[in-house]
Amino acid sequence: MNFDLSEEQQVIADLAAQLFGDLATTERVKAAEQGDGIDRELWASIAEAGLLALSLPESAGGSGMGLVELCLVAQQIGRTVAPVPFTSTTVAAMTLAEHGVGTDLLPGVADGSVILASALAETGANDPLAPSVIATRSGDGAVRLVGEKPAVPALPLATAVLVPAMLDGATILALVDLSTATAGVEITPLKTTSRESQGHLTLDVDVPASHVIDDDAALEQLFLRSIAALSAVQLGVGEGSVAMAAEHVSNRQQFGRPLSAFQAVSQRAADAYIFNEAIRSTVYNAAWQLENEPGDKARADTLAAAYWSSEGTEKVVLAAQHLHGGVGADIEYPVHRYFQWGMQNATALGTATSHLVRLGDQLATR
Amino acid sequence: MDISDTPEEAAFRAEARAWLDEHATPRGQSTEEPDLGDHVQRARDWQRTLHEHGWAGLSWPEEFGGRGLPGAFATVFAEEMAGFEETTGSLTVSLGMVAPTLMAHGTPEQQEHIAKMLRGEELWCQLFSEPGAGSDLATLGTRAERDGDVWVVNGQKVWTSLAQFADYGILLARTDPDLPKHTGISYFIVDMNDPGIEIRPLVQMTGQAHFNETFLTDVRIPAENMVGGVGEGWSVARTTLTSERSSIAGGNSGWSVETLIEEARARGRCDDPVVRQQLAAAHCRAEVLKVMGYRIRTATSQGRFPGPEALAMKLGYARHWVASTETAMELLGADATMYDQSEPWQYAFLNQFAIRLGGGTDEVQQNIIGELGLGLPREPSADRGVPWKDLPR
Numbered sequence: 001m002n003f004d005l006s007e008e009q010q011v012i013a014d015l016a017a018q019l020f021g022d023l024a025t026t027e028r029v030k031a032a033e034q035g036d037g038i039d040r041e042l043w044a045s046i047a048e049a050g051l052l053a054l055s056l057p058e059s060a061g062g063s064g065m066g067l068v069e070l071c072l073v074a075q076q077i078g079r080t081v082a083p084v085p086f087t088s089t090t091v092a093a094m095t096l097a098e099h100g101v102g103t104d105l106l107p108g109v110a111d112g113s114v115i116l117a118s119a120l121a122e123t124g125a126n127d128p129l130a131p132s133v134i135a136t137r138s139g140d141g142a143v144r145l146v147g148e149k150p151a152v153p154a155l156p157l158a159t160a161v162l163v164p165a166m167l168d169g170a171t172i173l174a175l176v177d178l179s180t181a182t183a184g185v186e187i188t189p190l191k192t193t194s195r196e197s198q199g200h201l202t203l204d205v206d207v208p209a210s211h212v213i214d215d216d217a218a219l220e221q222l223f224l225r226s227i228a229a230l231s232a233v234q235l236g237v238g239e240g241s242v243a244m245a246a247e248h249v250s251n252r253q254q255f256g257r258p259l260s261a262f263q264a265v266s267q268r269a270a271d272a273y274i275f276n277e278a279i280r281s282t283v284y285n286a287a288w289q290l291e292n293e294p295g296d297k298a299r300a301d302t303l304a305a306a307y308w309s310s311e312g313t314e315k316v317v318l319a320a321q322h323l324h325g326g327v328g329a330d331i332e333y334p335v336h337r338y339f340q341w342g343m344q345n346a347t348a349l350g351t352a353t354s355h356l357v358r359l360g361d362q363l364a365t366r
Numbered sequence: 367m368d369i370s371d372t373p374e375e376a377a378f379r380a381e382a383r384a385w386l387d388e389h390a391t392p393r394g395q396s397t398e399e400p401d402l403g404d405h406v407q408r409a410r411d412w413q414r415t416l417h418e419h420g421w422a423g424l425s426w427p428e429e430f431g432g433r434g435l436p437g438a439f440a441t442v443f444a445e446e447m448a449g450f451e452e453t454t455g456s457l458t459v460s461l462g463m464v465a466p467t468l469m470a471h472g473t474p475e476q477q478e479h480i481a482k483m484l485r486g487e488e489l490w491c492q493l494f495s496e497p498g499a500g501s502d503l504a505t506l507g508t509r510a511e512r513d514g515d516v517w518v519v520n521g522q523k524v525w526t527s528l529a530q531f532a533d534y535g536i537l538l539a540r541t542d543p544d545l546p547k548h549t550g551i552s553y554f555i556v557d558m559n560d561p562g563i564e565i566r567p568l569v570q571m572t573g574q575a576h577f578n579e580t581f582l583t584d585v586r587i588p589a590e591n592m593v594g595g596v597g598e599g600w601s602v603a604r605t606t607l608t609s610e611r612s613s614i615a616g617g618n619s620g621w622s623v624e625t626l627i628e629e630a631r632a633r634g635r636c637d638d639p640v641v642r643q644q645l646a647a648a649h650c651r652a653e654v655l656k657v658m659g660y661r662i663r664t665a666t667s668q669g670r671f672p673g674p675e676a677l678a679m680k681l682g683y684a685r686h687w688v689a690s691t692e693t694a695m696e697l698l699g700a701d702a703t704m705y706d707q708s709e710p711w712q713y714a715f716l717n718q719f720a721i722r723l724g725g726g727t728d729e730v731q732q733n734i735i736g737e738l739g740l741g742l743p744r745e746p747s748a749d750r751g752v753p754w755k756d757l758p759r
């Protein structure tokens with residue numbers, strides 16, 4: 001057992017920290033918020049640095065690494081609230097590579113010219129494993145998809161979207177091409193809490209057999225990887241917000257002493273810090289398990305990470321925001337972005353409660 | 367002990383309900399969210415309507431234009447009002463904080479404002495907090511210097527809610543820097559149209575610029591606009607702050623456990639046992655606040671000071687707010703991540719800091735409860751007795 005990062009992994013973590021630290025400045029983040037929710041210059045830079053190709057197989061021009069490495073980058077994205085569709089694109093790309101579907105898109109993923117989306121969220125109780133889109137066979141392995149998907153990250157920017165659907169009582173993933181306007185594919189851009197680019201997808205469209213992943217296990221795999229990656233983003237969000245709060249309470253004086261001298265303040269900050277450590281531990285454990293020993297344990301461990309990164313990060317960003325007092329309530333001050341990201345990610349692919357319900361089902365029926 | 371309405375209260379409730387049915391809009395009927403300016407104007411209009419029909423200042427003394435009814439009647443009206451859209455929330459500083467302060471400490475001339483507030487004619491803001499003086503309000507440094515019949519004020523206030531719409535403000539300023547921090551403060555009424563006042567809106571996460579930075583440069587305040595005597599500002603301010611706590615706790619939040627249950631029903635989530643448990647927990651929290659409210663009202667109607675329950679109300683309400691809006695976020699599912707000012711739950715969730723920070727933060731409330739409720743010794747402070755001008759900053 002060794003929980004330390006390998007030398008290679010450490011290089012990636014450092015590279016990502018430096019790159020996002022240098023480039024995802026508050027001014028640039030603000031500009032992306034006011035634009036279409038992506039910083040294209042930053043996107044080009046991370047492509048150039050090879051970060052988009054990390055987890056692609058070598059056969060597709062990638063570095064052949066996995067989910068742990070992807071999470072190292074995702075963490076830095078959260079830490080700097082960097083507006084780039086990294087997790088959305090790279091997690092979907094892993095699925096495509098693994099199933100040999102849409103592989104013509106992968107070189108574009110590596111060089112940054114292709115953005116991918118996964119339409120996991122559902123209306124109502126938001127259960128991504130029970131897709132509401134209905135697929136019917138339309139001959140030769142092709143399917144017709146009919147339905148709607150709410151809150152799809154990066155959809156307005158994407159070249160293609162992976163859509164989970166029900167086909168004859170089992171789940172499939174269908175890759176819907178968005179590179180040209182297609183009748184029966186409608187995208188409505190949405191305004192989100194974190195200002196991340198998202199869209200609502202309405203489908204009534206045929207997908208050729210070559211773009212269908214007809215494997216009932218593929219959706220759960222995509223879901224688990226997605227929540228692991230999102231949890232890594234949450235880890236960074238929590239770290240960034242606690243660092244900002246720690247600095248603020250050390251500097252701001254009230255009653256003739258720094259706020260941090262009040263134990264109510266320092267203990268709340270300490271709780272937030274410990275939450276982050278819980279999230280760090282469970283997220284990297286989950287990413288490693290999913291990559292190296294997929295199965296029931298990996299599933300349970302990933303749900304545990306998702307629970308901590310929903311429940312925990314929400315508490316962390318609430319604490320950091322609260323400890324800033326009125327200073328943080330004015331959006332000229334950057335801490336609110338952590339709150340908005342943390343809150344959005346805590347519900348995006350299910351809430352803490354829904355992760356517990358899913359995990360509880362697994363534990364109780366084992 | 368009898369918790370039911372007295373015959374008089376029951377008759378009053380029926381009368382209030384009938385009037386509201388005729389004059390107010392049931393909740394959930396209006397769809398578009400007015401901008402902040404419209405919202406403020408609607409509060410003024412509604413207050414005027416209430417006043418015209420005899421529903422304003424129900425428990426205020428008659429000498430101030432009120433109806434002089436026992437506090438229970440105001441509660442009955444508020445309970446009935448909860449089912450309707452109209453709100454006088456933007457007038458909280460005026461009606462809930464300034465009016466009680468002027469009733470207790472104002473001169474007869476100053477008290478003339480009260481009738482205007484009651485008619486919705488005057489909107490007031492609170493110029494207390496400064497960049498360096500939040501929880502430690504008493505360190506404030508805005509300076510007021512005497513020049514004949516006027517006080518000349520210079521300094522900066524911040525987080526001033528609705529200053530951009532206000533006619534008047536209540537202002538705390540330092541009149542004697544040589545005295546310890548609490549004793550050198552005086553309390554003023556300031557005309558917000560004074561040319562020395564500059565207001566810069568600050569945008570919050572809700573997308574609204576509900577509060578502002580307020581810069582005061584050579585603002586000239588006639589000496590008769592001081593409330594209480596020179597150096598008595600802190601004790602006058604305590605009346606305002608106590609009133610603020612109870613106003614926030616009794617506030618009309620635009621949501622309730624009922625609306626939470628309706629949301630769950632509308633989204634088909636009511637069969638989920640986890641959701642039911644969360645709804646029940648919200649109900650339990652709301653019950654505590656409601657019944658504590660009965661105790662407080664009983665005490666005040668018997669001429670007693672309410673006990674620790676009054677201190678706990680604001681904190682309890684803040685916690686209820688946060689937990690209930692978190693439940694709402696759960697219910698909204700994927701919609702919870704949408705940013706939409708017309709979505710009341712999203713707005714309430716993002717606006718939680720107004721409740722948890724404004725009027726004294728949760729931790730400051732806990733400190734007060736520890737000291738005043740439990741009798742714990744005050745936190746030691748190095749600045750006791752030290753002239754304000756000698757404080758480290």
Ligand SMILES: Cc1cc2nc3c(=O)[nH]c(=O)nc-3n(C[C@H](O)[C@H](O)[C@H](O)COP(=O)(O)OP(=O)(O)OC[C@H]3O[C@@H](n4cnc5c(N)ncnc54)[C@H](O)[C@@H]3O)c2cc1C
Nearest residue numbers: 264322323325326492494495500501525526527720727729
């Ligand atoms: C939406 C909103 C509207 C407002 N409207 C008005 C208004 O109209 N007029 C006005 O004058 N002010 C207004 N305020 C200001 C409000 O009163 C202050 O924000 C509040 O008193 C806290 O002060 P601060 O923001 O400086 O936080 P700070 O005092 O800097 O506190 C920061 C953190 O430290 C904690 N802390 C501070 N001291 C202690 C202690 N002794 N023990 C334990 N913890 C402590 C606080 O709880 C908080 O979490 C408003 C604030 C908000 C957010």
